[in-house]
Amino acid sequence: MKEIDQLLLSNRAWAAEMLHENPEFFQRNVNLQRPAFLWIGCSDSRVAPDQMTQALPGGLFVHRNIANLVYPTDRNLMAVLHYAVNVLEIAHVVICGHYGCGGIQAALDGTVEGPIADWLDHAYQVLNDHRAEIEALPPGEERVNRLVEVNVRDQLLHLAGTEPVQSAFAAGKPLTLHGWVYDLRDGHIKPLMRIDADTVLAELPQPERVLL
Numbered sequence: 001m002k003e004i005d006q007l008l009l010s011n012r013a014w015a016a017e018m019l020h021e022n023p024e025f026f027q028r029n030v031n032l033q034r035p036a037f038l039w040i041g042c043s044d045s046r047v048a049p050d051q052m053t054q055a056l057p058g059g060l061f062v063h064r065n066i067a068n069l070v071y072p073t074d075r076n077l078m079a080v081l082h083y084a085v086n087v088l089e090i091a092h093v094v095i096c097g098h099y100g101c102g103g104i105q106a107a108l109d110g111t112v113e114g115p116i117a118d119w120l121d122h123a124y125q126v127l128n129d130h131r132a133e134i135e136a137l138p139p140g141e142e143r144v145n146r147l148v149e150v151n152v153r154d155q156l157l158h159l160a161g162t163e164p165v166q167s168a169f170a171a172g173k174p175l176t177l178h179g180w181v182y183d184l185r186d187g188h189i190k191p192l193m194r195i196d197a198d199t200v201l202a203e204l205p206q207p208e209r210v211l212l
C-alpha cells in the first residue's frame, strides 16, 4: 500500500474511534469552535501540539511556521491572531519553540539560502541580539538550545507589540501570552515566561536556562 493511502485509512479508523467514544462528537463540532488557546509553534513534524497536550479537535487554534517566528508583517499570522483574539476571544496565546530546532540551527550555522534564509531573518536578529551569550557556550547542542530559548522570548516580545494584543491589553481583556519550549528527548513542555497587560516589556528578563 502507498504511504499516502495509509493516511486516509488511518483517518477512517480515527473517525470511527471518536464516534464510538462519543456519538455526538462530530455533530457538536460542525457549527461551532470555541478553542481556549492559540498555539504558535514550529512546523517541525516531531512537535505535534494536539498530541502533546492531548487537545481534542476544537481545543487549539493553531499557527505554525519554521522556527515559530512572529513578524508583524506576516499577513497569515496577523489574520490568525486577529481572529483568535477578537472573534474567538481566546485568553491564552502560546509560543512554543523546541530544542533541536532545525530552523534555529540553520540561523546559527548561516548556511541556508533562498526562501528559508529570507524567512529566518528574525532568527538571525535574535542571534545578533544575544550573540555574546550564545557564543560563550560550547559549540553544538548547547548553543542551538539556548538560542531556541531566547528566540521564544524575543518572538513573545514581537507578539506583545502587535496591534491585536496591544488593543486587547488596552481594553482590559483577559489575555496572557506564554513562552514555552518543548523537549524532543522526553516529550515535556517547559514554561519559560509569560506576558500580560501588566508586564513592562522593556523589563522582560532573559528566560532561565532550563536545559542542562
Ligand SMILES: [Zn+2]
Residues within 6 Å of the ligand: 042, 043, 044, 066, 067, 068, 098, 100, 101, 102, 103, 104
Ligand atoms: Zn523547529
